[in-house]
Amino acid sequence: MALWLTILIIVLVVLVLFVILLYNSVIRLNNQVKNSWAQIDVQLKRRADLIPNLIETVKGYVKHEKGVLTEVTKARTAFLNAKGVNAKAKASNMLSGTLKSLFAVSENYPQLKANENFMQLQEELSGTENKIAYSRQHYNDMVMEFNTKIQVFPNNMIANMLNFKSKESFEAPAADRKNVKVKFD
Amino acid sequence: MAKANIYDQVRNNKIKSWLLFFIFIILISALGVAFGFYLGSPIGGTIIAAMIAIIYGLIAYYSGASMILKMTGAKPVTKREFPYLYNTVEGLAIAAGIPTPQCYVIDDSALNAFATGRDPKHAAVTVTTGLLKVMNRQELEGVIAHEMSHIKNLDIRMMMLAAVMVGVVTLISDFMLRSFLWGGHGKSSNRKDSGQLGLILIVVALVLAILAPIVAQLIKLAISRKREFLADANGALLTRYPPGLASALEKIKKDPDPLVDKANKATAHLFISTPFRKTKGLMARAFSTHPDINERIRRLKGM
Numbered sequence: 001m002a003l004w005l006t007i008l009i010i011v012l013v014v015l016v017l018f019v020i021l022l023y024n025s026v027i028r029l030n031n032q033v034k035n036s037w038a039q040i041d042v043q044l045k046r047r048a049d050l051i052p053n054l055i056e057t058v059k060g061y062v063k064h065e066k067g068v069l070t071e072v073t074k075a076r077t078a079f080l081n082a083k084g085v086n087a088k089a090k091a092s093n094m095l096s097g098t099l100k101s102l103f104a105v106s107e108n109y110p111q112l113k114a115n116e117n118f119m120q121l122q123e124e125l126s127g128t129e130n131k132i133a134y135s136r137q138h139y140n141d142m143v144m145e146f147n148t149k150i151q152v153f154p155n156n157m158i159a160n161m162l163n164f165k166s167k168e169s170f171e172a173p174a175a176d177r178k179n180v181k182v183k184f185d
Numbered sequence: 186m187a188k189a190n191i192y193d194q195v196r197n198n199k200i201k202s203w204l205l206f207f208i209f210i211i212l213i214s215a216l217g218v219a220f221g222f223y224l225g226s227p228i229g230g231t232i233i234a235a236m237i238a239i240i241y242g243l244i245a246y247y248s249g250a251s252m253i254l255k256m257t258g259a260k261p262v263t264k265r266e267f268p269y270l271y272n273t274v275e276g277l278a279i280a281a282g283i284p285t286p287q288c289y290v291i292d293d294s295a296l297n298a299f300a301t302g303r304d305p306k307h308a309a310v311t312v313t314t315g316l317l318k319v320m321n322r323q324e325l326e327g328v329i330a331h332e333m334s335h336i337k338n339l340d341i342r343m344m345m346l347a348a349v350m351v352g353v354v355t356l357i358s359d360f361m362l363r364s365f366l367w368g369g370h371g372k373s374s375n376r377k378d379s380g381q382l383g384l385i386l387i388v389v390a391l392v393l394a395i396l397a398p399i400v401a402q403l404i405k406l407a408i409s410r411k412r413e414f415l416a417d418a419n420g421a422l423l424t425r426y427p428p429g430l431a432s433a434l435e436k437i438k439k440d441p442d443p444l445v446d447k448a449n450k451a452t453a454h455l456f457i458s459t460p461f462r463k464t465k466g467l468m469a470r471a472f473s474t475h476p477d478i479n480e481r482i483r484r485l486k487g488m
Contacts, residue, residue: 032282039279120268127272134280137425142282 019158026164029146033167036139043132044079044092047125051076051099054121058102061112065105072098089170092132099125140169194415198339202346206242209350213238245349250301250309250341253348253455257299258447259289259311270317273325274310277333280423286310286336290317291447296440299455300332301345308336313445320433327420327430331457334419340412348452410476413457417481421488431485434458438478 055069062069075098079091103122106112113119147166150159214235221230245252264271270288278285286302289311296316302308310332312325320328335341421427437443437458448460459475 036282043279123268123272127268127276130272130276131279134276138280138282 022155022158023162026146026149026159026162029142029149030164033139033142033146036135036142039135040132040139043128043135044088047092047095047128047132048076048079050121050124050128051095054102054118054125057115057117057121058106058112061109061115062105068098068102068105072102074098096129136170143167143169194338194340198343202339202342205343205346205350209242209346209354210235210238212354213241241353242346242350245346246303249345249349250303250307253301253345253452254289254309254311256447257291257311257445257452258293259291259309262288262290267317269322270312270325273322273329274333277326277329277423280330281333281337283308283333283337286333288312290314291445293445293447295443295445295460296320296437296458297443297445297448297460298328298332298457299452300335300341301348301455302336302341303345304339304342305336308341310336315440319436323424323426323429324433324436326424327426327433328457330420330423331416331430332420333423334416335412338415338419340416344455348455413476414481414484417485418488421485427485427488431482434478434482434485438482 051072055073058069072095075091075095079088079095082088082091106118149155150164151166214231217230217232217234217237218227221227221234262270267288267290270290274288275285283305286300286305286308287310289309291297291311291313293313294315295313296319298310298312298316300308300310310329312328316328317325335344417430420430424430443458443460445456445460448456453460454475456475458478
C-alpha cells in the first residue's frame, strides 16, 4: 500500500514538473514570437517615416511624373491608417509597389540620382526593405519553433489542455526575398 | 538541420571555453613551478602564477575583445560613416535574432572580416575597407551572415579566449626561454650554484617541451576547421542565399594580397579567411587555421 502510494506520488511529481517546464518554455517562445512581430512593425514604421523626406528631395527634380509622388503619399497614408495585421500587410505591399515605381522613374533623372541626399535615402530605404524581409524571416522561424514545441507528442496533449494554439507564419516565396517587394498573406 | 544543432553548439562552446580557461591556469601554474624552483619556493611560485592566471583570465574575458580589436588595428565606425555596412549588419542581426553588434573597420586593402566578443550582447563585427569596396550587397551579406553565426553560437567567446590566452602563453614561454638562456650565461661563472642550476635547467626544458605541443593542441582545439564550415552553413541559413557567400569567397580566393598587415598568429584564426600569404604544401595545410577555400565554395554551391 505504502509502496503504491510512493510510486503514485513520484509519478504525479514528475508529471507536474513536466507540465511546469513545458508551460514555461511555451511562454518563453510565445514572447519571442511577439517580440519578432514587433520587430517587423518597427521596420515598417521606419520605412513610412523615411518617405516624407524622400518626397521632399525628389519633388524638385521630377517634373513630368508628379503622379508617382502622389501615389506614394497616398499609399503611405493608407498604411498609417491601416489597422490590424491583414490590412497593414496589404497597405505595406501597396507602398512597396509605389516606391518601386518611384525609383524606376528616378532612373530618368541623372541629376536626382547624383543627389547626395537622394542616394542616402535610397540606401536607407533598401536597407529597411532588407530588414523587413529579415524580420519576417525571423518571425517565421520563431513561429515554426513555437508550433513544433506545442505540436510534438506528448506536448500536444498538454498544449490542448492549456489552450495553446498554433500560430500562422508569413508566407513569402524564397524567390521574393531579394526583391524590393514585400508580400504578406 | 544546422539550426537544430545551434543549442548543442552553444553548450559545446561554453564547455570548451571553461576547458580552455582551466588548461590556461594549469599551464601558467606549471610555468610558476619552474620559476618557483628558480627562486627557491616552488609552491609560492605556483600559487602566485595561478592567481595571475585567474586574474588574467578574467581580464581576458571582459576585455579580450577590445584587446583583439586594438591588436588588429580595427576602428569603431558609426552608422553615418558607413550606412551600407550598418544596414547590412542590422538586417542580419534581426534575421539571427540577436542585438546589433558594434561595427569596426580595418583600413586595409586585403579582403577579410572577423567577429569577436564574449556573447551576442557584447560583440563586434570587423571588416576591411577592401572588402567593403569589392563586395556587392549579396556578397557582403554572405560574409556578415557568416560572422553573425560565429556570434550567435558563441564561437566568438571560444576564439577570443584562445587568441588572448595562447598569445600570452607563447609570450611567457618565449620570455622564459630567453631569460633562461641569458641567466645561464650569467651564472655559469658561479660554480656553487651549478647543481641547482642544472636541476632548473631540466625543469624549464621539460616544461617548455611539454608546453609547445599543448599550446599547438590548444590552438587546434580552438580553431577546429569544422567551425568555419558550420558558420558557412548557418550563415547561408540566415541569408537563405548560399551563392552570396560562395561568390564572396571566390573573390577572396582571387585576392592578390590577402595579407592583413596587423594580423598575427594569435589572431589569425578569427578571420573568415587566412590573413597571411597563401602557402602550399602538406605541412602548411596541416597547420592551417582555415579549411580549404575551394572546399568551402564547393559545399556552399551544393546547398
